[in-house]
Amino acid sequence: MEFNTLLLRGKEVNRYAFGGTQPCISQSSTYAYQSAEDLEKVFNNRLPGFAYTRVSNPTVDAFERRVNELEGGLAALACSSGMAAVSTTLLNLLCSGDEIISSNALFGGTLEFFRELEKFGITTHLVDRMDVDSVAPLINDKTRVIFTEIVFNTSLDVVDVKALAELAHSHALPLVVDATTVTPFILRPFTLGADILVHSSSKYITGSGNAISGIIVDSGRFNWDFERFKALADYRRFQRYAFIARLRSSLWRNLGGCLSPFNAYLNVVGLETLGLRMERICHNAHALANALEGVDGLKVTYPGLASSPYYELVQRQFNGLGGGIINLRTGSRERAFALMNKLKYASLATNIGDLRTLVIYPLTTIYQHIDPKSCARVGVYDDTLRISVGIEDERDLIADFSQAAAFEN
Numbered sequence: 273m274e275f276n277t278l279l280l281r282g283k284e285v286n287r288y289a290f291g292g293t294q295p296c297i298s299q300s301s302t303y304a305y306q307s308a309e310d311l312e313k314v315f316n317n318r319l320p321g322f323a324y325t326r327v328s329n330p331t332v333d334a335f336e337r338r339v340n341e342l343e344g345g346l347a348a349l350a351c352s353s354g355m356a357a358v359s360t361t362l363l364n365l366l367c368s369g370d371e372i373i374s375s376n377a378l379f380g381g382t383l384e385f386f387r388e389l390e391k392f393g394i395t396t397h398l399v400d401r402m403d404v405d406s407v408a409p410l411i412n413d414k415t416r417v418i419f420t421e422i423v424f425n426t427s428l429d430v431v432d433v434k435a436l437a438e439l440a441h442s443h444a445l446p447l448v449v450d451a452t453t454v455t456p457f458i459l460r461p462f463t464l465g466a467d468i469l470v471h472s473s474s475k476y477i478t479g480s481g482n483a484i485s486g487i488i489v490d491s492g493r494f495n496w497d498f499e500r501f502k503a504l505a506d507y508r509r510f511q512r513y514a515f516i517a518r519l520r521s522s523l524w525r526n527l528g529g530c531l532s533p534f535n536a537y538l539n540v541v542g543l544e545t546l547g548l549r550m551e552r553i554c555h556n557a558h559a560l561a562n563a564l565e566g567v568d569g570l571k572v573t574y575p576g577l578a579s580s581p582y583y584e585l586v587q588r589q590f591n592g593l594g595g596g597i598i599n600l601r602t603g604s605r606e607r608a609f610a611l612m613n614k615l616k617y618a619s620l621a622t623n624i625g626d627l628r629t630l631v632i633y634p635l636t637t638i639y640q641h642i643d644p645k646s647c648a649r650v651g652v653y654d655d656t657l658r659i660s661v662g663i664e665d666e667r668d669l670i671a672d673f674s675q676a677a678a679f680e681n
């Protein structure tokens with residue numbers, strides 16, 4: 273099945289109750305059984321069923337199965353937010369003394385979480401460029417995870433996933449990716465060798481900016497060495513399923529960051545139009561980036577433009593799709609603010625992956641806790657705007673940004 277057909281006709285759709293084309297919203301905390309024996313069996317995984325919504329729930333289960341099917345994974349697990357998915361994944365893999373290699377261009381929340389992990393004896397090495405040449409020299413016998421985004425949210429640097437996966441595997445390490453900005457429409461990371469992926473489904477997957485949520489998907493392909501991955505040692509009998517088994521039966525369940533059934537439902541509904549929305553968003557973003565590149569005084573970063581250093585990689589890895597985010601340098605903070613204040617359609621708001629175009633001045637908002645030098649490394653300067661392009665009509669978007677960018681000075 274092609275992408276959009278799979279979104280509507282995947283086999284998981286046939287499992288919805290009563291033949292519904294959408295799952296029921298099972299807004300119940302607990303599930304009752306007719307006999308003590310049955311309840312005991314459900315708890316012991318000897319009878320299929322649900323017991324308590326923090327642990328499993330029919331609507332959440334529907335969302336997990338659908339994303340897992342789309343990504344081609346072994347199993348998926350939904351979380352209360354994208355950050356819950358990121359933090360739970362790392363805590364499930366790591367012990368005190370272990371090390372992570374990642375990029376200093378990561379989403380700010382993830383970078384801040386790495387700092388918290390220091391207090392638990394887990395060290396992170398951050399590179400400027402997330403490529404084989406920068407990462408390879410940092411791998412040592414304490415390294416347990418290589419973690420990366422694929423198109424970094426804000427710098428828009430693009431990672432060669434296949435090259436990084438090969439490097440990780442040559443050192444018997446898993447590659448864990450945050451695939452939020454690409455979505456399975458642009459790339460299914462497991463096809464290039466990623467082992468575990470997370471999404472902030474608050475963004476493109478739910479799509480309408482209506483449900484904070486996250487999801488973890490395990491490819492089930494990584495061959496864990498339980499002498500090195502001590503965090504998973506109690507689950508060695510599950511072999512390649514050890515990562516998801518520990519999440520499900522202990523770490524995720526007891527951290528308690530479960531997704532609400534209603535938010536799971538919004539995600540299932542949103543997911544079905546992911547292909548349509550992403551096609552439109554990528555088209556609009558490319559057209560807007562192209563138009564703004566011709567405006568005096570603006571410097572545009574968009575991975576899909578021929579002027580991008582990642583253009584060739586975007587053609588090869590993403591089939592030419594540059595995603596939905598544009599970075600714009602305007603010349604000064606004053607101009608950036610003037611541009612924002614003159615926009616008629618775009619909303620001045622944080623978030624990405626909404627139906628609406630959103631614009632933010634990152635330096636003093638989403639990057640306020642990060643020092644200016646680190647901001648510069650991720651492409652955030654005192655004149656930078658981040659645009660999350662929506663599904664409005666291309667001509668309206670271009671006209672709006674063009675009039676707003678007609679600076680007087």
Ligand SMILES: *Cc1c(COP(=O)(O)O)cnc(C)c1O
Nearest residue numbers: 353354355379425452472474485
């Ligand atoms: C938004 C985002 C997150 C965090 O997701 P929340 O749902 O806001 O917790 C993590 N990674 C990336 C790349 C994001 O864009």
